[in-house]
Amino acid sequence: MNYFVELTGSLGRQFLGFLSGLGDATRLSLASLSLLVVRPWQGKHLILQMYAIGVGSLVIIVVTGSFTGLVLGLQGYYTLAKFGSESLLGSAVALSVIRELGPVLGALMVAARAGSAITAEIGIMRVTEQLDALEMMAVNPRARIIMPRIVAATLCLPLLVAIFDLFSIAAGYLVGVELLGVNPGSFVAEMIAQVTNHDLNAGWVKAVCFGFMIGVISTFIGYRATPTTEGVAQATTMAVVVTSVGILGMDYVLTSFFL
Amino acid sequence: MLNAKGVTKKFNSSIALDDVDLHIREGAITVILGGSGSGKTTLLRLFAALDMPTSGSIFFQGEDVAKISRKHLYELRQHMGMVFQYSALLNSLNVYDNVAFTLNEHSELDDQVIHTIVVMKLEQVGLRGLEHLMPSELSGGMAKRVALARALAMDPKVVFFDEPTSGLDPISAGVITSLIYDLTKAMHMTSIVVTHDVQAGLGIADHVVLLWQGCVIAEGDADSIRNSTDPRVRQFIEGRPDGPIPFSRSTTGYIDDLMHAPGTVRL
Numbered sequence: 001m002n003y004f005v006e007l008t009g010s011l012g013r014q015f016l017g018f019l020s021g022l023g024d025a026t027r028l029s030l031a032s033l034s035l036l037v038v039r040p041w042q043g044k045h046l047i048l049q050m051y052a053i054g055v056g057s058l059v060i061i062v063v064t065g066s067f068t069g070l071v072l073g074l075q076g077y078y079t080l081a082k083f084g085s086e087s088l089l090g091s092a093v094a095l096s097v098i099r100e101l102g103p104v105l106g107a108l109m110v111a112a113r114a115g116s117a118i119t120a121e122i123g124i125m126r127v128t129e130q131l132d133a134l135e136m137m138a139v140n141p142r143a144r145i146i147m148p149r150i151v152a153a154t155l156c157l158p159l160l161v162a163i164f165d166l167f168s169i170a171a172g173y174l175v176g177v178e179l180l181g182v183n184p185g186s187f188v189a190e191m192i193a194q195v196t197n198h199d200l201n202a203g204w205v206k207a208v209c210f211g212f213m214i215g216v217i218s219t220f221i222g223y224r225a226t227p228t229t230e231g232v233a234q235a236t237t238m239a240v241v242v243t244s245v246g247i248l249g250m251d252y253v254l255t256s257f258f259l
Numbered sequence: 260m261l262n263a264k265g266v267t268k269k270f271n272s273s274i275a276l277d278d279v280d281l282h283i284r285e286g287a288i289t290v291i292l293g294g295s296g297s298g299k300t301t302l303l304r305l306f307a308a309l310d311m312p313t314s315g316s317i318f319f320q321g322e323d324v325a326k327i328s329r330k331h332l333y334e335l336r337q338h339m340g341m342v343f344q345y346s347a348l349l350n351s352l353n354v355y356d357n358v359a360f361t362l363n364e365h366s367e368l369d370d371q372v373i374h375t376i377v378v379m380k381l382e383q384v385g386l387r388g389l390e391h392l393m394p395s396e397l398s399g400g401m402a403k404r405v406a407l408a409r410a411l412a413m414d415p416k417v418v419f420f421d422e423p424t425s426g427l428d429p430i431s432a433g434v435i436t437s438l439i440y441d442l443t444k445a446m447h448m449t450s451i452v453v454t455h456d457v458q459a460g461l462g463i464a465d466h467v468v469l470l471w472q473g474c475v476i477a478e479g480d481a482d483s484i485r486n487s488t489d490p491r492v493r494q495f496i497e498g499r500p501d502g503p504i505p506f507s508r509s510t511t512g513y514i515d516d517l518m519h520a521p522g523t524v525r526l
Contacts, residue, residue, distance in 0.1 A: 129347035132309055136341040137361045137409075138333040 021224075028223065029216040032147040035140070045144060049152035053114040057160055060109050065164035068101055069093065069171025076172070077180050086180075090187035091194035093172035097165050098195060098203045099258070104251050106161040107210035110153070111243040115218040118149050119239035122222030123232035131223075146223060150215035157211030158204045165203070202258035209254060210247050217243045260285040260417065260449050261306055266315035268301050268473075275301040277473040278315070288443050288450045290460040292484075292495070293470035294504070299453045300344075300421055302470070306451060307341055307419050308332060319417075337365055340410030340418040344425060346402040348394040348409070354381070355390035358409045365413065380408040384438060400431030407438060411446070418443070420452040424459055432456070436463055457496050461485060469495065471504060 076092045122145060125131050134141045169191070176182040218239045225235035261283035268276040276298045283289050283306070293299040304310045305317055308324040316323045319335055327335070348357050358377045362368060368376075381387045384404040394402060403423065410418050420439060424432035440463040443450040454460045461467065461481040469477040469484065469492060477484060477492045484492060494502035509516075 125350075128345055128350075129343045130349055133341070133343060133347035133349070135309060136307060136336060136339065137364065138336040139360075139364055140329075140333070 024224065025216060025220045028142070028146070028220050029150065032142045032150055032219075035143045035147050045148040046151055049148045050156055052117075053110065053149075053152050054156035054159060057110050057113050057156070058163070060113055061106060061160045061164050062167050064105060064109050065102070065167035066171045068105060068164075069097065069168035069173075070175050072096060072101070072168065073172040073175025073180070077176055077182065086176075086182050087186035088190050089172070089176045089182050090189070090191035093176070094169050094191040094195050095199060097168040097172070099199050100251075100255070102161045102165040102168065103203055103206035103210060104247060106164040106207065107157060107214065107247045108244055110157055110160060110211070111214050111218075111247065112240055114153070115214045115243050116236050116240050118153075118215075118218040119222035119225070120232060120236045122146075122219060123225035123235045126223065126225055127227045127229070127232060141223075146219045149219050150212065153215030153218075154208060154211040157214065158207040161203065161207040198258070202254070205258070206251065206254050209250060213246055213250060214243050217246060260320065261451070262318040263302070263305070264316050264318065266302075266305060266312045266317065268298070268305060268310070269313045274473055276305070276312075279473070279475055281468060281475065281478075283449060283451060284466060285449050286447055287465035288440065288452060288463055289466045289468065290464035291451065291453045291468045291470060292455065292457060292460050294455060294495070296472075297470040298473040299455075299470050303419055303421055303451065303453045307339065308336075337361070337413055338416045340413070340415040342403065342406045342410050342418065342420045342423055344422040346394075346399075346406040348397075348402055348405055350394055352394075353390065354386070354392050354394075354397070354405050357394070357405060358412055360409065361413050376412065377408075380411055381405075383411070383442065384408045385434070398431075400427050400434065403427065403431070403435055404438070407435070407442075411442065414446065415448065417449045417451070420450065420454075422454055423452060424454060424456050432459060439463060457498070461496070471495075 072093045073089070076089050076096075077086060080086050080088055080092060122131075125141075125145065131141045131145070134144060173184075173187060177184045177187055221235045221239040221242065222232075225231045263279050263281040266276055266279045266281075267274065279298075279302065281302075291299045291302060301310070305312055308317065308319075311325050316325060318324070322335075324332065324335075348354075349360065352360065355377055356363075358380055359373050362373045362376060366373070377390070378387055381390065384407050386401060386404055386408065389397075389401070394405070397405065423435050423439060427435065436459045439450060439452060442448070452460065452463070461484060464481045467477075467479060467481055467484045468475055471491060477487055477489055479487075484496065487493065487496075491503045493499075494504055500506050
């Protein structure tokens with residue numbers, strides 16, 4: 001009986017903790033975004049963050065994008081060859097990359113690389129009292145630290161996803177046309193014929209949403225990290241896990257809007 | 260200048276400060292002494308409005324800091340400086356930019372004037388010529404001095420010091436202590452120093468406040484604290500391990516704890 005009470009009690013506490021965390025995250029992100037309207041000129045800090053998140057993630061985006069395209073070329077050819085429709089390979093690769101794999105894999109890579117770095121950086125600023133020091137120097141840490149990172153992540157991810165898409169499709173072409181002998185004309189023609197503006201919209205809307213989510217979750221978890229060494233370590237892990245799960249969950253919702 | 264009226268601060272269920280009334284005199288060095296866990300850093304953070312009291316109020320120049328807008332609080336903060344326990348220099352900026360930070364943020368001064376001020380502040384703390392170093396290249400004592408120069412950059416009316424000498428060797432600690440004294444007197448500032456370093460604290464204090472378990476147990480000038488007959492005060496300034504402030508924090512019986520192996524039920 002006691003165990004049952006304890007079990008439900010702890011489940012309830014965890015659920016309440018989750019809800020209050022969600023509420024806090026919403027409040028913090030809204031407060032940070034309202035600062036965007038009140039004091040938009042954080043130009044230098046925004047550009048520094050865009051450099052850190054965007055340029056910093058470039059290599060990993062190019063590498064993962066290329067491998068994704070290579071694999072898609074092989075798998076797509078294998079499947080399509082069963083129906084004798086290898087000529088559709090171009091549209092198959094392009095549609096799956098633009099609508100789905102580009103935004104999702106790109107976002108997962110940026111969450112792992114840049115999101116975790118943001119959480120660790122802000123967590124360490126909390127541990128070493130740098131956030132309090134900013135506060136004491138009459139500089140709002142939400143305006144200076146959090147807001148530029150959320151905006152930078154939201155702006156950078158669509159650009160990174162575009163690069164991911166480009167390298168994926170090029171790699172798919174390489175495998176399909178150069179290695180497996182698909183007709184280059186039909187590869188490109190099918191791609192142009194099948195990919196519509198609707199598909200492109202689905203891609204960049206997803207990228208913007210995922211970028212915003214990476215920014216909000218990584219900054220929030222870092223900002224609220226327990227100010228100890230373990231606290232920062234836990235926060236960093238949690239930021240990656242929560243954003244990854246969040247990206248996959250949100251992907252389902254967004255995909256259902258863009259069918 | 261600063262007043263605490265009936266200030267209580269709770270963290271979850273534990274009481275860090277219990278109904279503290281305190282008046283900080285303008286132009287004086289107030290030293291808040293106390294052991295670890297006595298609530299002295301909490302009190303400092305409340306004075307600096309980094310935390311808000313659970314009940315009671317903090318007044319800065321007659322204004323309740325809990326009731327003013329963030330904008331106005333930031334205006335007041337431009338007259339405050341704080342030296343943090345671990346210096347809290349901004350990692351991404353070098354010494355010069357750390358000291359110049361508030362000037363760049365809040366003043367309309369041109370770069371030449373800011374440069375002059377920064378060099379003067381660094382000269383005051385004896386670190387002129389090290390402007391280009393990054394915080395990671397500084398020793399603990401040097402970082403504290405840079406933090407002091409940064410806190411003084413805007414010529415504040417009040418400076419808060421959180422454990423200014425902890426973790427420093429005796430020479431660095433002596434340097435920081437005498438800097439606090441000399442600069443407070445030269446610049447007519449009000450300084451509030453939180454420390455557990457009894458000798459250094461009593462040496463520079465105009466006014467001493469002794470905290471124990473969240474309560475003020477003694478208050479007065481340095482001599483009245485040195486000559487106090489209160490056994491708790493005597494124990495603290497003489498550093499005796501046991502006395503009215505007990506050595507043991509345990510609340511259960513020693514024999515009981517020894518007799519009961521892990522996992523058995525306590526009767």
